[in-house]
Amino acid sequence: MADLREVHARLGQSLWLDNLSRTLIHDGILARYIAEDGVSGVTSNPSIFQKAIHESPYYQEDLACPADSAERLYEQMVKVDLQMACDLLQPTHAASQGDDGWVSWEESPRLAMDEAATVVEAERLRGIVQRNNLLIKVPATPAGIAALRTLIGRGISVNVTLMFGLQHVREVFAAYQEGLAAWVDGGGDPKRVKAVASLFLSRVDTLVDQQLEKIGNEAALRLRGKAAVAVAKKAYAIYQETFHGQGFSRLKAAGGRPQYLLWASTSTKDPAYSDLLYVEPLMGPETINTLPDATLGKLRDHGHLVAQLGEGLDAAEKTLADLAAEGIDLNGQVAPQLQEEGLAAFSAAFEAMLDEVEKRRA
Template sequence: MSTTDRLAQLSEAGVSVWLDDLSRERLNTGNLAELIRDKHVVGVTTNPTIFAGALSAGAAYDEQVAELAGRGADVDAAVRELTTTDVRNAADLFREVYRDTGGVDGRVSIEVDPRLAKETDRTVAEAQDLWKTVDRPNVLIKIPATEQGLPAITRTLAEGISVNVTLIFSTDRYRAVIEAFFAGLEQAKANGHDLSGIHSVASFFVSRVDSEVDKRLAEIGSGEAKAMLGEAAIANAQLAYATYLEMFATDRWKALAEHGANPQRPLWASTGVKSPEYSDTRYVDRLVVAGTVNTMPEQTLEAAADHAEITGDTVTGTEERARAVFDRLEVIGVNVADVFRVLENEGVQKFEKSWTELLDTVSGQLDKARS
């Protein structure tokens, strides 16, 4: 089977293939255009870590950095312009996909400053500014699903802005995200917005769950604990999908759908495998279900193209077994609620660290351009 066939199978199963990466080099060399043409890629996600890596590598940004330095831009303004330029150009590249899918795909995500993850008002202001700055209908503004992020999600959607909710780890928080989504659409309708033009995805992180749970199971060290290695992440995603089905069967959602609202699709994020013990396509093969998105780093995308085993829906009807996995983890001694708290806090901290690295990199580039 060819690489095109494997990714075509995934797409035909109803999974939108998105790339979890963006850089000026990808855009300038035509690499992203090739992935759209040859690898069924229909969207892109970015985050502070991705941009920190992109800005620190190569010379693709030098010309724009020199122009920014020449007009006296400070580091925050420079980072904003550099990153939004990439997102705008990628959005233009996906415009045909966006049109052909009725706005469902052809999406490019950009995240609010991660230092604002615990500040609702500033997150809303940042989201509105990013939306206006990029100025493309197929952009998604990423807002983390922290407690303070939930009302920001509602208020941003209420302004007619499409949102990618990121850093979701637990089904409890996911349920709150969907409630925030419903409330945002209800307010958007009251504000006179056309609900059919608002889109959203909910990014449910996968591999990091296995990394944290497996670490705790290894510390417990019993035979029972070892038997549960690698079970948590897939089960957690399966429970998330069951939550999605439940919430989007309610009368509250049906009332919104009658006014043209689009469902908030589950998006499987953090799908790059962290442990060499596991198949490098496990978070692709085992999370196949229609109406979802899988955003993959390029290494995972290439692995899926080469040897993914797409056998149809692997998620629907798995709720009972998935619940049993988490019941067993609790019995063994894994504090699941603490796992999710740790993962959310670490997620915010990692993106803050990457943002600081990004600022430092660009600051150095501006200084060099001015010298």
């Protein structure tokens, strides 16, 4: 059994839990993860809350509360979950001087293409929870990236989600720096601001593997299961160039934080691959890996806690070149398609959750 507290203490990576429900809080599960595994953050999304409200017995009383709509009742319920999770992680947040100990709440997928509405909603949701360690999740759509710039410029901390390619990484990093510069130049305290960039992994391999199998030649088939890790390693190189280079030096000197990469969608979908494919090769400093409960358990059970993220960049770049040679367009086709599919999945889960809330409160 691995002592997962070593991941941060020795390797410099934060482990966050990709799950949140009242059951996790009331039954003491999240508190144990924090104390025993060093879990130092929480991510959530519409799918997670839909599952929580459907399965947990702890929402029954809240479902009887008055509300103007199913969406407002949902907000009343999950506000409590978010506040309790933020409070559990507040000691981590304080000890890390705001670098860790964050809880993420995703905006309604209905707003993904509306920059102005995304900004207004982020401010509203932050006001509902009233915790200084809350991250508002916005998607890396063009509207979401523009909203990121505005929100950081107003001192609002953000988790940018649904990133699938290197172009997303570059655009998000640029928008964050522009927003942070506006905040600092306007007299804002950069230490109050945190942003992470969530790069989704397993879905990349799922789609790319399908395309490689259609191509079917030996060279293509050898590339199966390699795209996502290669993208992540290259993204980390871009991170290092961006936030440890001259371009960020002024903001860094003022106290600005780099925008850490967060590895998301880290449960392996193909049983032929290692169940820690998106965990072990991507351990390294100044990063976050958000894990579902099952993947966290597998890492604890048989994970090898070795920093590998900074290794193999040449091999990763060769993999990306080989994929391009086989006609796999990661930035122009794969990433946009996966983002569109991700938004559709979150939208479906969000609407299903609201339907369930409506039926159960009637």
